[in-house]
Amino acid sequence: MATQISRHGLIRGITAATAITALASGLAACGGDSDAATRTDTAGTVTVGQLSNGSAKETPLKVSEVKSISAELPAALKKSGKLVIGSGTLPSGSPPLGFVGDDQKTITGSEPDLGRLVAAVFGLEPEVRRSTWENLFIGLDSGKVNVAFSNVTDTEERKQKYEFASYRKDxxxxxxxxxxxxxxxxxxxxxxxxxxxxxxxxxxxxxxxxxxxxxxxxxxxxxxxxxxxxxxxxxxxxxxxxxxxxxxxxxxxxxxxxxxxxxxxxxxxxxxxxGAGETLQGLIAATAKKDSGLAKPLADAINYLIEHGQYAKWLKAWNLSGEAVAKSEVNPPGLPLDNS
CATH class of the missing domain: 3.40.190.10 (Periplasmic binding protein-like II)
Structure with a gap:
């Protein structure tokens, strides 16, 4: 995606995977997007790895609004009170990156969890919206989704339509x-x-x-x-x-x-x-519509989480510590237009 994110991966074996696929297919039949429930923590705490069927270690992390960062947000987004996070994981889920949790309705995974941490820094309520991979970008284009946290690779081609804040190696x-x-x-x-x-x-x-x-x-x-x-x-x-x-x-x-x-x-x-080819380390990035004004506050929020330790604990909870980056960058070099 992905890179874009490829969407495939088992969730719990055949029985649970079949059940989750059936649930997802039903949601897709209602328009291709799932406004699945978002688990809300007590004020100042985001618990990563919830409902993950053992895919992650459930870890509560203290994180509250950082006024200097939330002040950078576009006025309309701040006024809305919520951050709509896109997860392009219909129909089957993509553990450990994004999938339906043990309660058969909550979207869990490393990617939506980071989105929830960033929303907390912004002082916004997270709303995770699940769709197919293709509809993830349609959601960004239409404004239904503010930002994708969905294993999206930073590429020069995508920069023609989107802006990025990197957060993980690809x-x-x-x-x-x-x-x-x-x-x-x-x-x-x-x-x-x-x-x-x-x-x-x-x-x-x-x-x-x-x-x-x-x-x-x-x-x-x-x-x-x-x-x-x-x-x-x-x-x-x-x-x-x-x-x-x-x-x-x-x-x-x-x-x-x-x-x-x-x-x-x-x-x-x-x-x-x-993911960026033979000569460049690929990067996974939070993805927003170009000229949305979100790339810088997203990068600042991620860098806050890096500097204050929540980022490392998030990666560790999901067994992804080997994919850590030293800092989040706005629109770093990505997969070239001509990768030959």
């Missing part, structure tokens, strides 16, 4: 069956003859399609790209050998590999790659 990965000896060492030529699944409209799809075009131009064996709307279908295809690998955000894939360890469906990570 590392992608290839996931394969555990007994598959194939490895990705950063050389796209190793993908010749492979069939790989990727999320539609994601940053990793852009990279994969560029590699596919290069292989075709060089007369190599073709790279076949497959798409799946549902998590269960994706992993059934991987388990049955219909696809060789899945290319997606490292947090999702590492989570799934850990959950399937010791089962007949066991998988492993076969290699990683920066």
């Amino acid at each position: 590392d992608l990965a290839f996931e394969v069956k555990k007994d598959n000896p194939w490895k990705f060492d950063g050389d796209y030529e190793s993908l010749a003859g492979k069939t790989v699944s990727v999320g539609n409209g994601t940053n990793q799809e852009k990279l994969l399609l560029e590699w596919k075009a290069k292989l075709a131009k060089e007369g190599k064996k073709p790279l076949t790209v497959k798409y799946f709307q549902e998590t269960n279908s994706l992993y059934l295809a991987l388990s049955s050998g219909k696809i060789d690998a899945y290319f997606g955000p490292n947090p999702n894939l590492a989570y799934h590999a850990a959950k399937t360890a010791g089962t007949p469906q066991a998988t492993r990570i076969a290699g990683q790659f920066s």
Whole structure:
């Protein structure tokens, strides 16, 4: 997304995943967006990792409005009293980044949790709105969503329409069956003859399609790209050998590999790659409509959380400490328009 965020990942195994998918599909049928309940903490406390079915360590964090930062917000947003946070995780969820919690209605995950922390710094009530990946950007364009916290990769192409405040490294990965000896060492030529699944409209799809075009131009064996709307279908295809690998955000894939360890469906990570290409460390960023005036206050809020320790505790709660950044930047260099 993602990068954009690829949306795939297991939630609790087949039974819970099926239930959550059914819930999500019902919500999608009502217009593609879910205004799922937001869990509100006592004043001055945001508890991250709630209702996460063991995906995170529930951790209460003290954070209150910082007047010098909330004063930077556009007047209309401040007057509204709430920050609408977009999560592009319909239909299946994308743990640990964003998924439906144990109560079958609250949106949990590392991404909405950071959005709630930022809302607290702003002195606003968080409202997490769930949609498909494609509708996430439609929500930003239309103003239904103020900011996306949804594993969105900072890219130069996206800067034509959006502005960014970075908050996490963007590392992608290839996931394969555990007994598959194939490895990705950063050389796209190793993908010749492979069939790989990727999320539609994601940053990793852009990279994969560029590699596919290069292989075709060089007369190599073709790279076949497959798409799946549902998590269960994706992993059934991987388990049955219909696809060789899945290319997606490292947090999702590492989570799934850990959950399937010791089962007949066991998988492993076969290699990683920066979401911004071979020569630039990719960055995940809070994403707002261009010229919304939100990028700077978002970056200031994230930097406040970094400086005061809540950021590190948020990452630790979700087992993502290895993806920490030293500071949030406004519109840092992203995936180039021409990544060849």
